[in-house]
Amino acid sequence: MALIVQKYGGTSVGTVERIQAVAEKIRKCRENGDSVVVVVSAMSGETNRLIDMAAQIDPHGPAREMDVLVSTGEQVTIALLSIALEKIGAPARSYTGSQIRILTDDAYSKARILNIDDSRVRSDLDAGRVVVVAGFQGVDAEGNITTLGRGGSDTTAVAMAAALHADECQIFTDVDGVYTTDPRVEPKARRLDRITFEEMLEMASLGSKILQIRSVEFAGKYNVPLRVLSSFTEGGGTLITFEDDEMEEAMISGIAFNRDEAKLTIQGVPDRPGIAFEILGPIGQANIEVDMIVQNVGDNDTTDFTFTVHRNEYAKALEILRQIAAKVGARKVVGDDKIVKISLVGVGMRSHAGIAAAMFEALAKEGVNIQMISTSEIKISVVVAEKYLELVVRALHEAFGLDREPAMG
Numbered sequence: 001m002a003l004i005v006q007k008y009g010g011t012s013v014g015t016v017e018r019i020q021a022v023a024e025k026i027r028k029c030r031e032n033g034d035s036v037v038v039v040v041s042a043m044s045g046e047t048n049r050l051i052d053m054a055a056q057i058d059p060h061g062p063a064r065e066m067d068v069l070v071s072t073g074e075q076v077t078i079a080l081l082s083i084a085l086e087k088i089g090a091p092a093r094s095y096t097g098s099q100i101r102i103l104t105d106d107a108y109s110k111a112r113i114l115n116i117d118d119s120r121v122r123s124d125l126d127a128g129r130v131v132v133v134a135g136f137q138g139v140d141a142e143g144n145i146t147t148l149g150r151g152g153s154d155t156t157a158v159a160m161a162a163a164l165h166a167d168e169c170q171i172f173t174d175v176d177g178v179y180t181t182d183p184r185v186e187p188k189a190r191r192l193d194r195i196t197f198e199e200m201l202e203m204a205s206l207g208s209k210i211l212q213i214r215s216v217e218f219a220g221k222y223n224v225p226l227r228v229l230s231s232f233t234e235g236g237g238t239l240i241t242f243e244d245d246e247m248e249e250a251m252i253s254g255i256a257f258n259r260d261e262a263k264l265t266i267q268g269v270p271d272r273p274g275i276a277f278e279i280l281g282p283i284g285q286a287n288i289e290v291d292m293i294v295q296n297v298g299d300n301d302t303t304d305f306t307f308t309v310h311r312n313e314y315a316k317a318l319e320i321l322r323q324i325a326a327k328v329g330a331r332k333v334v335g336d337d338k339i340v341k342i343s344l345v346g347v348g349m350r351s352h353a354g355i356a357a358a359m360f361e362a363l364a365k366e367g368v369n370i371q372m373i374s375t376s377e378i379k380i381s382v383v384v385a386e387k388y389l390e391l392v393v394r395a396l397h398e399a400f401g402l403d404r405e406p407a408m409g
């Protein structure tokens with residue numbers, strides 16, 4: 001008898017009929033003798049609907065109240081799913097994050113899980129019940145409701161699996177696994193049977209929204225066997241594994257992209273020691289996270305400095321940068337929020353030269369201008385104009401033969 005944590009995302013519970021179908025799946029799993037803890041998201045579109053309503057009153061509503069608001073989406077789903085389970089003879093109990101006591105820090109809208117009290121869950125499982133937990137939410141030490149960031153139900157599921165030492169954490173979604181790239185952008189994308197934690201972490205952190213990045217971090221840290229599967233079709237999905245010798249090392253495992261960034265440039269700043277700090281210090285103080293950074297050597301002892309931030313922080317960053325420009329005597333500040341960062345990811349990359357050149361060649365063939373480049377051991381990222389997203393992803397997919405099974409080496 002295995003203990004399985006299953007997570008169903010927004011589309012999978014998007015209607016009453018789909019919730020009933022999920023209940024059937026859970027019942028079958030129980031009939032095989034497994035114990036099941038289920039984590040659910042809000043019904044699709046619900047979290048956005050709640051945020052939009054608040055924005056009509058105040059686009060920057062108090063963080064505490066925003067978390068109280070957006071956590072309600074998941075509460076609806078746990079109740080409906082438990083009603084559906086009971087109706088088909090599967091005893092079930094629903095719990096909000098605070099009822100379980102998923103303890104988090106107090107960083108509203110991006111809280112981190114600190115501890116999970118598994119006692120209620122265990123006694124329900126012992127009594128033969130299905131435990132249905134609201135994803136995406138927790139409670140801080142003061143009893144305030146917190147949420148874990150968009151896509152956070154994945155993290156709730158993995159954290160529950162870690163706390164319960166579950167045999168597997170299964171993420172059920174609207175695709176049947178992790179693909180070489182988002183199949184919505186490249187229909188020729190190929191499903192991977194396995195992907196390493198390291199690659200999955202890189203894909204998630206570079207913008208691939210199939211799994212929330214923290215869920216992958218958690219799974220890696222606590223050794224949680226993690227699988228991504230479809231709610232709608234049968235199949236083994238994609239297993240996230242630790243690197244092992246038997247895995248054929250694909251040179252490139254996938255392409256991730258991030259449409260949530262914006263680019264800012266401060267031109268003609270005096271090229272002197274400390275200038276990077278003078279520019280990025282105030283940005284950091286305003287709690288704005290910077291991703292890529294490029295400094296160009298200009299002429300006449302001046303330099304240009306370009307960096308990217310989250311699009312939500314673009315306006316704020318631009319304003320701060322204009323103040324800095326005035327202070328340090330820079331020539332000009334320009335910005336662009338119609339950009340996309342596209343990244344090639346693969347652990348095999350570290351042992352292959354020439355990947356960057358092949359990537360740039362593919363972009364050159366398409367006549368796409370590269371605005372920024374950054375590399376690490378297992379990824380290469382470029383920033384290009386957003387309108388080239390599909391073109392570039394498809395060109396890279398083709399150039400690196402990602403639609404074909406890798407040859408055994």
Ligand code: ADP
Pocket residue numbers: 008009010011012041151172173174175177178179180181182183184208209210211254
């Ligand atoms: P859920 O609501 O179930 O959490 P999400 O929308 O968060 O679902 O994640 C599933 C979506 O992730 C897919 O519909 C797909 O468009 C997108 N996606 C992005 N990158 C990938 C990838 N590499 N493989 C599969 N799906 C991906």
Ligand code: ASP
Pocket residue numbers: 009010041042047048073135136149150151152153154
């Ligand atoms: N409902 C939340 C969101 O839309 C959490 C999740 O779906 O994982 O981001």
Ligand code: MG
Pocket residue numbers: 009151154209210211212
């Ligand atoms: Mg998701």
